Amino acid sequence: MNLRRNSNLSHGRSWAELPREVIMVIFLKLGAIEVLRAAGSVCRSWRRVAKEEPELWRRIDMTNHGYGSDAFVLMRPTRRAIDRSKGRLEEFSIEYFGDDKLLQYLCKRTSILKKLCLISCYQVSQKAIARTARRQPLLEEIQITFGDFEEGMTEMVGRECPQLKTFKFNNTWYSLPNLGPGGDDEEVEDDEEAFGIAKTMHQLRHLQLIGNRVTNKGLKAILDGCPHLETLDLRRSRNVKMDADMQARCARLKTIRLPEDSLDDYDFEADADDRQDEINFWYSGAAIQML
Known part of the structure; x- marks a missing residue:
């Protein structure tokens, strides 16, 4: 119409x-x-x-609007939406665009953020996320899906957000060749992120780790370090083996999604080609020219 x-x-x-x-x-x-x-x-x-009407802008969702250069044009309207919230912004979600300056702009105009969602935001640094978390004491939910971060990401988030209730930290390792140090096709294991969660996110209720390299050792640490955990999503985290001991440890959870469970509500496979195009864009001269 x-x-x-x-x-x-x-x-x-x-x-x-x-x-x-x-x-x-x-x-x-x-x-x-x-x-x-x-x-x-x-x-x-x-x-x-x-x-x-600032109430109209309490939740700003700039996802599902294309990727690469198509998404980058959303920078200016996103700032305009932040301005219109007049300090009442509580939920902020962006996809395929954004940078450290945008998060800085966000923090200058609101301090009551409860939810932060960053999907494929390759120009957002780990330090910027830390500064944002530090300036948003009411943050209860953080989602980071795809990104280019150093080790210690989860520990940093948990340290800055001790009251975090929901954490989603998803990747696509399951869809990439799982090559070992010698180039052999073997499982690559990494519990660094899991240990960071276990060490700092003691108030966590909901955890999503799609496509993670966590092993049973890391998962045990999470279950011990997050006593209030209610839901756990491990889809495509194929290093986790649900043996009898792990099943017993997870019995206290209200809901658990296992590594082999369907991704029907988040179709990573269908986006595989677009994801690679997107990565190529952000690490090309085209992205640099638009900054």
């Missing part, structure tokens, strides 16, 4: 006459980018709501 062309409702009332509450419902259903690009400019009253 073209809102600008259809300026009148079927019963003769104009779009401008809709109550503010109804306009708010429409905007919330459309999402941030749709309001910024189109709906917020339908008429004067709609524009006023889009600019003057």
Whole structure:
């Protein structure tokens, strides 16, 4: 439906006459980018709501809008959305774009963030995430899916967010050749991230580690270090072996998704080619020129 062309409702009332509450419902259903690009400019009253209602911008979701150069154009409208929240922003999600300066901009305009979601944000550094976590004392949920980080990432996040309740740290190791030091096709094991979680995230309730290299040793450390853990997602973390001992340790959990369980609600395989294109973009001259 073209809102600008259809300026009148079927019963003769104009779009401008809709109550503010109804306009708010429409905007919330459309999402941030749709309001910024189109709906917020339908008429004067709609524009006023889009600019003057900070409640509309408590949750900013800039995901599922393309990748590479297509996503990078969202930087400016994302800053505009942050401004419109007037310090009331609680949930912030971005995908395929963003950098350290954007997170710094975010922290200057809100300090009550409860959820931070970064998907394929290769230009966001580990230090920037640490600074953001340090300046957002109410953070309860962090999702980091795909990225280029050094060792100690999970320990750093847990140290800065001692009250963290939900942590999602996903990767694609399962879909890559699992080559050992000599180039042999063997399982590569790495419990560094698991030990960081166990050491610092003692209040954790929900943990997702899709495509992780964690082993039974690391998982045992998590279960011991996170006594309040309720749900655990280990899909495609193929180094975990659910033997009798591990099954007994996981019995206290309300929900567990095993390494071989389906990814029907998050189709990594379907995105494999796009993911490689995306990685190539961010590490090419094209990405540097756009910064």
